[in-house]
Amino acid sequence: MPEIDVCPLTELPPGSSRVIDAGPEGIGVYNCGGTLFAIEDRCTHDDGKLCEGDWEPETCQVICPRHGARFDIRTGEALTLPAYIPVTSYPARVRDDGIVVVALPD
DSSP states (O other): OOEEEEEEGGGSOTTOEEEESOTTTOEEEEEETTEEEEEESOOTTTOOOSTTSOEETTTTEEEOTTTOOEEETTTOOBOSTTOOSOOOEEOEEEOTTSEEEEEOOO
């Protein structure tokens, strides 16, 4: 899988996130308690921007800013209506040089 650079890990401490211009819709990258996760930036309810919404680092959930659907950042699972279809999740990791990267499908 090709990988895209996100930022140095020092710029994505626990409890922070950032949206990158990658994949078909953009990707939200999150640091939940020191573990990195990445999901597509698209609510499956109405295709709105998902990662512009608030998120809860304690539960690793993002809340769609349009209609309040919640998604598990760790798995992409839709947790509350009006969304019921999961979002795509992507592997995220820290490379040996300290850069956060997200793996994209071929």
